[in-house]
Amino acid sequence: xxxxxxxxxxxxxxxxxxxxxxxxxxxxxxxxxxxxxxxxxxxxxxxxxxxxxxxxxxxxxxxxxxxxxxxxxxxxxxxxxxxxxxxxxxxxxxxxxxxxxxxxxxxxxxxxxxxxxxxxxxxxxxxxxxxxxxxxxxxxxxxxxxxxxxxxxxxxxxxxxxxxxxxxxxxxxxxxxxxxxxxxxxxxxxxxxxxxxxxxxxxxxxxxxxxxxxxxxxxxxxxxxxxxxxxxxxxxxxxxxxxxxxxxxxxxxxxxxxxxxxxxxxxxxxxxxxxxxxxxxxxxxxxxxxxxxxxxxxxxxxxxxxxxxxxxxxxxxxxxxxxxxxxxxxxxxxxxxxxxxxxxxxxxxxxxxxxxxxxxxxxxxx
Ligand SMILES: Cc1ncc(COP(=O)(O)O)c(C=O)c1O
Numbered sequence: 001x002x003x004x005x006x007x008x009x010x011x012x013x014x015x016x017x018x019x020x021x022x023x024x025x026x027x028x029x030x031x032x033x034x035x036x037x038x039x040x041x042x043x044x045x046x047x048x049x050x051x052x053x054x055x056x057x058x059x060x061x062x063x064x065x066x067x068x069x070x071x072x073x074x075x076x077x078x079x080x081x082x083x084x085x086x087x088x089x090x091x092x093x094x095x096x097x098x099x100x101x102x103x104x105x106x107x108x109x110x111x112x113x114x115x116x117x118x119x120x121x122x123x124x125x126x127x128x129x130x131x132x133x134x135x136x137x138x139x140x141x142x143x144x145x146x147x148x149x150x151x152x153x154x155x156x157x158x159x160x161x162x163x164x165x166x167x168x169x170x171x172x173x174x175x176x177x178x179x180x181x182x183x184x185x186x187x188x189x190x191x192x193x194x195x196x197x198x199x200x201x202x203x204x205x206x207x208x209x210x211x212x213x214x215x216x217x218x219x220x221x222x223x224x225x226x227x228x229x230x231x232x233x234x235x236x237x238x239x240x241x242x243x244x245x246x247x248x249x250x251x252x253x254x255x256x257x258x259x260x261x262x263x264x265x266x267x268x269x270x271x272x273x274x275x276x277x278x279x280x281x282x283x284x285x286x287x288x289x290x291x292x293x294x295x296x297x298x299x300x301x302x303x304x305x306x307x308x309x310x311x312x313x314x315x316x317x318x319x320x321x322x323x324x325x326x327x328x329x330x331x332x333x334x335x336x337x338x339x340x341x342x343x344x345x346x347x348x349x350x351x352x353x354x355x356x357x358x359x360x361x362x363x364x365x366x
Pocket of ligand 1: 086089090113187189217228229230
């Protein structure tokens with residue numbers, strides 16, 4: 001190869017492949033591949049987006065002041081300890097670059113969100129992955145990987161793509177077992193869907209010391225994935241470091257306006273949560289009755305286990321033929337599974353019906 005050469009670490013990265021959104025020859029696609037909200041963007045966010053159209057020549061507020069104020073008000077947090085990002089992906093990347101780097105290690109769990117590995121490797125860190133128990137993060141296995149080189153540990157809770165949740169006492173045990181200088185990143189992208197009474201998205205641990213940060217996003221329950229807005233709530237030292245390195249105008253004008261409006265859409269989160277929990281339950285019930293294993297999930301998606309990679313591939317192809325796009329899981333070392341986002345009631349019904357036909361066709365072929 002001639003021309004400028006990237007750092008060797010960059011070439012170790014397998015580029016993230018997002019959920020597909022188009023199928024050749026299919027007009028009406030049902031996209032259940034990226035855990036986007038079932039109901040689209042909140043009406044108030046759409047109106048706010050339209051309102052700023054005439055101001056698009058203006059740079060956005062580089063400090064996302066109004067957005068941080070609105071987040072602070074909604075979640076009862078100090079806006080000074082909030083940093084907004086171009087999706088939480090941007091913040092994951094900066095945390096790796098700030099605290100990681102050559103000679104350091106970053107810990108994630110085996111089937112954790114892929115961006116941790118991509119961002120950590122980009123930073124030059126060695127990303128080490130702990131085995132899981134029942135597709136759930138295992139505190140002892142993660143703590144066993146801690147070395148003097150460890151700088152950051154990422155835990156998505158609930159986790160994508162498994163849907164599993166680590167109970168609060170276990171999250172606290174993890175923090176207690178980590179050396180104080182290791183940053184614990186609690187990625188709560190799916191926090192709004194969790195119904196368990198003892199769940200804490202991360203605020204408790206962030207407030208308890210200076211070494212834990214919580215990440216949140218507008219891409220899931222708030223239906224604004226296309227706007228790219230995420231945020232971190234952290235101790236002053238982490239907030240200060242993020243503010244030094246983040247893009248100066250990282251959250252664009254329309255995104256800030258839409259996100260502020262989304263936060264005050266009446267009943268939006270509650271309606272989405274109630275729908276997700278009910279529809280996820282129906283999906284699990286129907287597929288289980290077909291003899292297909294569905295892993296328990298606390299997010300707006302379910303990991304569906306077909307037993308073998310070839311059966312999962314066949315099911316995926318069957319769904320695609322019917323215009324339904326779900327997410328293949330080979331990149332997560334789960335090639336025998338498909339991840340299905342919880343869409344509208346109709347979409348859930350269609351995916352269940354299609355899989356029922358798939359199982360029936362398998363039966364006929366046998
Ligand atoms: C666990 C987890 N963290 C972070 C993200 C990224 O979210 P954002 O759209 O805010 O970058 C996702 C998106 O799928 C996710 O599943």
